Amino acid sequence: MTTIANSQLLQAVALLGAAVLVVPVFRALKLGAVLGYLFAGVLVGPFVLGWFTDPEAILGLAELGVVMFLFVIGLEMRPAHLWALRGTIYGLGLCQLVACGAALTAVAWALGAAPRVAFVGAMGFVLTSTAIVMQLLSESGELSRPAGQKVVAILLLEDLIIVPLLALVAWMAPAHERSATGIPWLAAITGLGCLLALLAAGRWLLEPLFRVLARSRVREVLSAGALLVVLGAALLMQLGGLSMALGAFLAGVLLSQSSFRHQLEADIEPFRGLLLGLFFLGIGMALDLHMVREHLLFVLLGVVAMMLAKALAIYAVGRALGDSHADAMDRALLMPMGGEFAFVLYAGAAASGLMSQEDNARFTAIVVLSMALAPLLSAAVHRLMPKAARPVLPSDVPPCLTGSILMIGFGRFGQVVSQSLLARDIDVTVIDTDVEMVQAASDFGFKIYYGDGTRLDVLEAAGADKAQVIAICVDSRSVADTIVDIGKESFPNATLMVRTYDREHALRMVAQGVSVHVRETFESALRFGSMALVQLGATPTEAEAIADLVRRRDAERFARELEGIDWATAGLANFKRPRPVPWTTPTHQPHPSDTLR
Template structure:
């Protein structure tokens, strides 16, 4: 009997993972994002789809840990000084947006014919934006660390803080007998005590604990400790009547200055991703299609009215507080849905008798549908929510410049390549489009100009017409090729040197008659392999011979490909025989007397492996 139950549980887990593995890649491939894929998978396997799961609430309760861990990771990025710097956004922008949205959404509930208490609960539940969905979408776009992303994070944090007073307010609104005043003050004291205990533990206990565990050199124990911190902080806040997610966030902030921050984040990340995906699956399962079918007119009208009204409120508040049109619209679209804390609020209100079971089901369906629609609305309105241009304060545009060498791109490759030229006092002009990098380079004495090397007018302004050499050091394959095409057509007097992405790109650049090209990782990888041989006991001379042979073979094969040969012809040339000839045996620490022969064999074997990859 127990074996049958265990097998049934395992089948459920496999079905859940299988639905996610199949659905999410399809939705990402279609450009719809992973969130919508998880929601669709949950709907498919849930009680209103194939019916493989009958209790989505049980999954949601476990999967809420994904949201908890997500906020812990965000907290690790929020140093106390940085969090203090966001105080105006958290309490100013956050309170303005929430008050405005609450008033408007409560009014919509009254207009739909609901009593004021029910309208307020429904409106507040919708005001609490989905932290999980918004943070996931921001993370996929890489916007969390950007200024407009930080404003959204600040608002989400303030909304998460609201769940505590809202639950207390629900208790006051309840028609059921209320607890004595002493009990309320006891609850407040317990909450403050839990918060103080977490802060004390974070400041004086966490870092010493991780030092002791690191000295033990047990990786699995470090992972267990990281989970203990997250779940312990969440549990402490829950016991204190506060938000689990806020407890985890605060624990992350307290560890943000720790030397173990990156290790902890790496240990938590796999669990966070799995549980957050499980949360979205649970939300998809929670969509009661029976309720939607029975009250579809009310629910559809509610979703549209609440999402549009909330988006308009967010946009107006953002514009009044001097955000650009694009930033305000982007924030409005991202935050127009209800969130996971609405489920907690609605459940508490139903238990307290403020709303009945039917209203709870309808409001839950409205919130779930709004969460499912958010990825679609962000996708549909993407052309209208383009980012505003970054500030060019302190950055000079490339205009009227001249120099004997023009370097396009000042990333890692360009910085190293420029040092030889600057050491010989060459007249060098450097341009790039990364404003933050330009400003950072200025602090170290580098004069970098802002300019897009793929534009002909910018190249003219940079003095490309007078340059003796143009070095293309950008890390974008397509952009590098475009620049080469422009330079070869318009500035024939300049020697063209290009950073290549891979062998295929190198062949393409040779086809454009560049004067010099080099694969960005070839020489460094060759030196790395040479060093590895020396560490294995091979003499310095023998290791150098092997590296030189590989370099020579690669050059010969490259010439053959340029001349029109194919990959098999290149291999026959490397092995000195036909393509079907047996490959040499792997290289193992050659003896001195057979150094040349073994080096050649090692070079051929290594080159064959490289060909298979490239």
Template sequence: MAAEAGSGSLIQVVSLLGAAVVAVPLFKRLGLGSVLGYLAAGLAIGPFGAGLFTDPQSILHTAELGVVMFLFVIGLEMRPSHLWNLRRSIFGLGSLQVVVCGALLTLVGVAFGFSWPVSFISAMGFVLTSTAIVMQLLGERGDLAAPRGQKIVAILLFEDLLIVPLLALVAFMAPPAVGEVAASAGARWTAVGMALAAIGALVAAGLWLLNPLFRVLANAKAREVMTAAALLVVLGAALLMQLGGLSMAMGAFLAGVLLSESTFRHQLEADIEPFRGLLLGLFFLGVGMSLDLAVVARNWPLIVSGVLALMAVKALCIYGVARLARSSHADALDRAVLMAQGGEFAFVLFAAALAARVIDPVVNANMTAIVVLSMALTPLTVLLHKRFARQTAVSMDGVEAVGEHTASVLIVGFGRVGQIASQGVLARGASLTIIDNDTQVIRDAQSYGFKVYYGDGSRPDVLHAAGAHAASAVLVCINDRAAATLIAEIAKEACPQARVLVRAFDREHAIELAHAGADFFVRETFESAMLLGREAVIATGASAEEADEVMAEVRRRDAGRFDLELAGGLFAGRALVLRNLADKAAPEDAAQAAH
């Protein structure tokens, strides 16, 4: 019997992993995103699909730890000073969005014929946006650190905080049980005191206990113990908040914030990341499994109309609040599409309301189905918005477009290569003009004292305005192979007096740049690889002079192969590579062949 039970559990584990491994890459390949892949996989293997699982709630309960760990990682990125800078977005923008959305969604519930208490609880459950889905989508498109992403994170944090007063409100709304006396005011104040004590204990541990603990463990040099300690911090903080009647996710977030200034921050993030990713994926699988298709089939007119009405009204509210807060049309529309769904904390609120008899089981089942469907639809709506939304002008807030300039050197693109390349020119004291077409890069550069202008380097008029007609050199340092080649061609034609110096990605790109007329180009990894190779030769016992001779020979052979390929002898060059490898015992013959 034990063997059969173990085999059954293993089948379920294999099913979960197999469904994720098949569905997620497939959905990402189709451009639908990993979240929708997890949801579809959960539906396929759940009680209303293949029936491999009959209790999705147990999986959701365990997988909530994925959301907990996600918020811990987010907390590590949120230094207290940064949170203080976001206070207006968290409490101002967040509260305004919650109040407006909550009021209008309550009216939607009343319009559907539900009582005011039921409409209010249903509305507030839908107001609580899915932190897991939104953070995952923001992370996939790299917007977590962007200003618009930070505003969304701030609103999500406020909504996560909101679950605490909402649960307390459910207790106040609960009708008194037969034969029981309603909870006294003293009991409620006791609950508030326990919550404050839990927060105080967590803050005290974060300030005076955690850093010394990790210092001792680091000195012990036990890698697995550091991982165990990271998990202990996350789960311990979540448990402490749960015992205090608060959200586990908020406990993990607070623990992350308290450790955000720690020297162990990056180590903790690396230790938690694998568990976070697996458990968050498991959470989405559980959400997919919990979609009760029987309930949807019985009440599909109410559920479908409820999903459409609630998502549409919430999106309109979010857009209106964002515009009222002076966000651009594009940012407001993006936020509305991204946050129009209900979230995982709605399940917690509905379960508490059901237990307190504020809502009945039918309303709970219908609202759960509505929230799950809204979560499943979000990746699709985001995809459709990305594909069909009208392209808007780039926000130029705090950014200056390039005007008439003269400069000794013009740099096009101010990423990691452009920043380093600019140092020599600045040290020489020569005049320098920098242009980039990424407004966020420009704003970031300003915080370090660089003046970067907005401009498209592939336009001759922009190059002329930036001073390329009088420059002695034009450095093309952008992270776009095709655009770099195009700019090299245009710059060479429009500014014949300037040397066109270009960052090349690889050998093939270098050949393209040579044909485009670039005066100088360097493969971005070539010189660093040559230096590493020299050190490797020295490590074999060679002297510095011998290493220089060996690397000079490598450089000469590479140049010979490049000349052959540039002349059109691509296959001859490849054949020469193979011959050189085969003739290592006779380098002189290979060298003669290269000539």
């Protein structure tokens, strides 16, 4: 029995079972997935059911979920857009950091902590949980809106500030401990060197790497390459003493203009979701209920006072810098918690002798409780506030799709189709699996990305759910059929336009509900025939009239063939019988072209 209880497989089943049972309940109660994961973690942790006794082991692995989440966010943040946020980062972000640090230090001091301990405890609480805030923004749809982008900018600054904070803790350490911690400036130089190395790799190595991997046409290799970039960037930043999440975020930003960004996002998404949920479970397990019980008054007062002080400071700074009441209130309700980097800061302070282990445990409990309560507080206040007091912000156009057309396939057919759209200044997003085509088209200024159009996750990453038209211009009948099946099921609001191979393929597309389709050679062949007639002496008007007659006869013949199909025999019994195309003449005389495909 002991062997079974200690089985890693049993622990994995317990974690998955807790998440599967608890999280849907919390989502149904409109409390959010984050709070569900936290509650499930407390339930299976060492202080309730006791199924897990080492939450740190879980958190060590689960932190990769935060890393991958920041990578995906980075993919949506082009360098130009990030540069546009510099005013928010160094203006609003820095003011909020200073104001919250001062207010929280005063609160911790008033609770009885020594001045230095109060400062370290406060600065740890200033570092908001990136994972929780990003998840809440994602669930509410605010991530791509102006208010959400301000929060992202502030979180980025907080990720950056952890390095000077660690150096400051080493400098503040007692003299007998400081010599053992090394030279903080050397650590800062190492971190800067690792940062420059990551920027150089992103600038000159990543795009050629993915080009080589894509040529192999092995899906697993490209997925492995995506994981290598994310984890490699995180490891490089960790070696430099920086945040792993910051490294992944920068890697995402560097790849945000890459032709492979949609494919990378689709490959990372399954790992990100699972590991991020595991991270929240680990945070719930880390809540030391024995410590909370022993220091109940200090912990409860600390949670309430520090969350209130941080919320008030965030609101005051926002209003002072010109934010509306609604925007400042939203940010104050979203960010009144501590974060995962507080654990790193407190551990460093305890190791240097600046903080006792008891102080470390008490402030850690305060941070964990705040992370658990903040999503619940935000949901409760938003539910109670009148909707009129919360104006709806205009949604930004998603960076992955600024036009209204998503084109799949950019061969000869797709290139010609794009000319008409570009002539009207319509911004077209294109995905293709031909690496050489992607590179060549990108060199000519086309917005084209590497991506497999038969994968739902790739289509979603490319913005198919926002597209008005999905133009399927691939040169394979089977691939087109697969994309149509996905499109009809997952993107019902988009109009599907399909390049069909021949009459049989066109009939099948109509049977599947595709109303807009073009046989790839039909119109060009008609044009060729008209030119031949002109060369034989016909006038251009006569040639065009004959072409119109052939089109009409073809439409009539197509309608009769639709009426004559046995849909059950054809394997299409589940599709609605299409409405016949009206004939343009009351009667139809046999014509030699009726035998043509």
